[in-house]
Amino acid sequence: KAGVTQTPRYLIKTRGQQVTLSCSPISGHRSVSWYQQTPGQGLQFLFEYFSETQRNKGNFPGRFSGRQFSNSRSEMNVSTLELGDSALYLCASSPRLAGGPDTQYFGPGTRLTVL
Amino acid sequence: AQSVTQPDIHITVSEGASLELRCNYSYGATPYLFWYVQSPGQGLQLLLKYFSGDTLVQGIKGFEAEFKRSQSSFNLRKPSVHWSDAAEYFCAVGEKGGGADGLTFGKGTHLIIQP
Numbered sequence: 001k002a003g004v005t006q007t008p009r010y011l012i013k014t015r016g017q018q019v020t021l022s023c024s025p026i027s028g029h030r031s032v033s034w035y036q037q038t039p040g041q042g043l044q045f046l047f048e049y050f051s052e053t054q055r056n057k058g059n060f061p062g063r064f065s066g067r068q069f070s071n072s073r074s075e076m077n078v079s080t081l082e083l084g085d086s087a088l089y090l091c092a093s094s095p096r097l098a099g100g101p102d103t104q105y106f107g108p109g110t111r112l113t114v115l
Numbered sequence: 116a117q118s119v120t121q122p123d124i125h126i127t128v129s130e131g132a133s134l135e136l137r138c139n140y141s142y143g144a145t146p147y148l149f150w151y152v153q154s155p156g157q158g159l160q161l162l163l164k165y166f167s168g169d170t171l172v173q174g175i176k177g178f179e180a181e182f183k184r185s186q187s188s189f190n191l192r193k194p195s196v197h198w199s200d201a202a203e204y205f206c207a208v209g210e211k212g213g214g215a216d217g218l219t220f221g222k223g224t225h226l227i228i229q230p
Contacts (some may be wrong), residue, residue, distance in 0.1 A: 008159075024144065027155070027171075033217050035217070035218075042220060042221075042222045043205065043218075043220040045124040045218065045219070047121060048217055056217060058217065064163075084159030090159065091160055092159075092218075101147045101166040101167075101209075102147075102209065103161065103164055104149075104161075104209075104217075105161060105165075106151070106158040106160070106161075107157045107158050108157055108158040109157075112158075
């Protein structure tokens with residue numbers, strides 16, 4: 001099976017702009033989670049989508065949003081970019097088996113730089 | 116809230132030497148525990164996971180980890196490291212079915228291999 005893919009791999013934006021990142025999960029996986037990785041804060045959970053619905057959300061401002069499509073692909077959007085949004089954004093997919101433990105598989109990430 | 120502590124920010128070992136990376140977690144119920152590895156500029160690769168049963172789990176690349184409930188620990192070990200093991204290692208805890216906060220990660224341990 002192909003792994004999790006993320007596009008684009010690198011992005012450079014300026015403050016105030018908005019950005020959309022894309023994630024395609026492993027075939028058959030219905031859950032997509034997003035994480036932000038920075039040197040200072042480490043890996044932080046942003047949100048999770050399952051069956052086109054946001055299930056869980058981390059402690060991030062409303063400028064961070066996402067959605068999931070019927071084919072399980074997901075997009076993440078950040079509006080009004082700030083310098084502090086510069087980070088590696090990681091997408092993870094999981095099968096989300098009912099009632100069972102879940103394993104997340106990560107993509108290569110999108111490196112966002114805000115100037 | 117769950118938390119993960121990786122006490123060692125950096126560890127340096129000689130090639131061929133044994134390795135142990137420490138991980139302590141705080142979680143109210145039986146945790147689901149994971150070790151991931153990240154090479155520079157890459158996403159996270161799953162090394163191994165613990166859900167239940169045998170407390171000594173085997174993973175890829177010759178790694179193993181032992182779950183010790185009494186010590187709230189899940190330390191990663193490898194009997195003989197190779198130069199290609201140089202990377203960042205993350206311990207993570209998850210809740211059954213994903214949980215409200217996704218995976219909670221430690222800050223990571225940077226492994227340096229000396230020739």
